[in-house]
Amino acid sequence: MTDEIIIHGGTVVDGSGAAGIRADVAVRDGRIVAVGTDMANSSARVIEADGRIVAPGFIDIKTHSDWTLPLMPQCESKVRQGVTTEVIGHCGFSCAPALPGKAEALAEYLGPSAPWLTFVETNYADYAANFPATSANRVMLVGHNTLRLMTMGMEDRAPEPAELDHMKALLEDALAAGAFGMSSGLFTAPGSYSEGEELVELGAVLKRHDALYFTHLRDESNRVYEAVDEATEFGERTGVHVQIVHIKLSGMDNWGGADKLITQLRDARARGVKIDCDQYPYVAASNPLKNLMPSWLQEGGVDAMLDRLGQRDVRDRIRAEIDDRGLNNFGRIPDWDAIRISISPNQPPGYAGRTMGDIARERGADPFETVLDYIVEDRGQSRVLVSSISEDDVRAFVRDGDVMVGSDGNSVAPYGTTGQGKPHPRFYGTFARILGQYVRDENLLPIERAIWKMTGAPARALGITDRGQIKPGMAADITIFDPDTIAEKATYQDPHQYAVGVDHVLINGQPVIVNGEHTGALPGEMLRRR
Ligand SMILES: [Zn+2]
Structure with a gap:
């Protein structure tokens, strides 16, 4: 007997951009085998999806x-x-x-x-x-x-x-x-x-x-x-x-x-x-903080960079370039509080989450010099968030x-090694933020289009033909969420918080999230080019 899963009674938004329809989805051997109504199989495991969106993963x-x-x-x-x-x-x-x-x-x-x-x-x-x-x-x-x-x-x-x-x-x-x-x-x-x-x-x-x-x-x-x-x-x-x-x-x-x-x-x-x-x-x-500086600073590697930062004329040249056109690649920012430490492996952990302006004020130092000092103190290893x-x-x-x-x-x-520092909230919130804040709360675009932007569109860009849509024959990567409650919880100050509203996730037909909890399953595959 093969394990069959029937996702029952949800609204299928199939990833093509088409309007959602109320339908059941049957999954067997890692694939979607049927999409239809009133499916019954007494031996199948049933996931109730009433009031939920059933979307491609x-x-x-x-x-x-x-x-x-x-x-x-x-x-x-x-x-x-x-x-x-x-x-x-x-x-x-x-x-x-x-x-x-x-x-x-x-x-x-x-x-x-x-x-x-x-x-x-x-x-x-x-x-x-x-x-x-x-x-x-x-x-x-x-x-x-x-x-x-x-x-x-x-x-x-x-x-x-x-x-x-x-x-x-x-x-x-x-x-x-x-x-x-x-x-x-x-x-x-x-x-x-x-x-x-x-x-x-x-x-x-x-x-x-x-x-x-x-x-x-x-x-x-x-x-x-x-x-x-x-x-x-x-x-x-x-x-x-x-x-x-x-x-x-x-x-x-x-x-x-x-x-x-x-x-x-x-x-x-x-x-x-x-x-x-x-x-x-x-x-x-x-x-990385060092990348906000002119790129010539890094030529020859970290030691060469740290050497240069010890020279007054180099510091003056960096200041002149930043005064002239803003930060390398990030342009002009409102002030030094727009730069926030995410993680600094060679500094006390208390620096994570603080802004460069804040650190400069505490030190009673010039903020620009503080940024360069900070690069030296952490040997160029700091990562920052830049509101630009x-x-x-x-x-x-x-x-x-x-x-x-x-x-x-x-x-x-939030636990273990990767729970350190203050990472960008996008690690935890990106998809939930789009579906919660921008689709539901601000009504910026229809949910079908938002889901296309997360499923059918990237599958097409990548040339992946058997994922990114809900239809028979596709790999059973399926996300079931509540459109009324899906939301991002992570913030810049407190980023290590899971999104809410995603109830079930199947990957290659295997349940990875069940009732909002991780099952520990590791069914992911390395995908291959066509
Ligand atoms: Zn990049």
């Missing part, structure tokens, strides 16, 4: 959970929002490959983002094969910054032909091992050092494998439109699908530009460019029917 197209899944394989903060698939390895950062003798360099590089992770030498195939069992499915990417770091360290120059060939070979390895594509982080060194043909040449490798490109734009503030043009041109020249991740307009001088960006992307699509984007619905961004986005722009992207939802967050939990 949410695909979190933009995460950094590769930094936490080895420590939090239950994906607690995500599955409790209804997420059933996470895309990992974004923004140019992947934890593999770590070539012989270079694991320590990668550990130092990713330290501010993945302070608890152990880095060992590994090629991409072994990394993928040895990845721990997880609750949610995963789609894996390889990061351009990691490939560059492995090939030419933190050097600010174009690759020699042999170096470019080396990066291409590493990319081939990752794609052969099942990576869906390559991510870039063009605002962060050493990705920011790449210009000209380097990315297009790597794009040709992606094209040959029918793989995808995901980009953290070179600039999200004062030159964001030019950065979108760069991404569009990449798509035009390579023919590869481009996903612009965590789209935003950072910095006060750029607020109000969401509609212009949406139009820019629409025009590119009209010309035949395959390009999409996603957002997280918050006004604060998150990044306008709520009006956030709402414009939420309202748009095609901007997908990606948390840009890690799977974490």
Whole structure:
């Protein structure tokens, strides 16, 4: 006898954008086998879904959970929002490959983002094969910054032909091992050092494998439109699908530009460019503190950076650049209270949650000098939240029917290692915030369209044909939630709180959330390209 589950009496919103219908859903052997009315099977397990929405499991197209899944394989903060698939390895950062003798360099590089992770030498195939069992499915990417770091360290120059060939070979390895594509982080060194043909040449490798490109734009503030043009041109020249991740307009001088960006992307699509984007619905961004400084500061690595910060003329030059155009990539912020410490591994834990303005006032010091001092004190390892986005722009992207939802967050939990510090509330709240605050409370868009932005749309962008919809034959990734109560609980001050309102989550047909509680099941699979 096979285990059959019948989800009874809910409103099925199937992920295509179509209106919800009252129907039962039958699941067997990890697949959806039927959608209809009055299903009966006396041996089946029945999940009562009266008054609930039955939706495809949410695909979190933009995460950094590769930094936490080895420590939090239950994906607690995500599955409790209804997420059933996470895309990992974004923004140019992947934890593999770590070539012989270079694991320590990668550990130092990713330290501010993945302070608890152990880095060992590994090629991409072994990394993928040895990845721990997880609750949610995963789609894996390889990061351009990691490939560059492995090939030419933190050097600010174009690759020699042999170096470019080396990066291409590493990319081939990752794609052969099942990576869906390559991510870039063009605002962060050493990705920011790449210009000209380097990315297009790597794009040709992606094209040959029918793989995808995901980009953290070179600039999200004062030159964001030019950065979108760069991404569009990449798509035009390579023919590869481009996903612009965590789209935003950072910095006060750029607020109000969401509609212009949406139009820019629409025009590119009209010309035949395959390009999409996603957002997280918050006004604060998150990044290592050092990345808010001009990118030349990091050339040569952490020791070189700390050395430079000891020189008066370097500090004056940084101040002049920030006075002139605002923070690197984040633009002009209202004041130093817009920067809040998220986690500082080399500082007393009491600093987490405090703003740089607050710390400067306590020290009776100049806030700009305090920021630089803080980078030195924590050896460049601090991660911060930066309130640099306008709520009006956030709402414009939420309202748009095609901007997908990606948390840009890690799977974490209030307990254990990942329960430390004050992470961005998006780790816990992204999907519930859209469905609760923006759909139910503010009525910014229909729930069917919001669910499409979390399911059918990302599945299409990723080329995944058997997930992202409720219909027979699809993998049984299903989220059942109460549209009247779904809500985010996490806040900036108190982020470690699960979303509420998600009652049941099935992943590959296995119950992972039952009546709001995690079952401990780890049915997630590594998904493969078509
Ligand atoms: Zn990013």
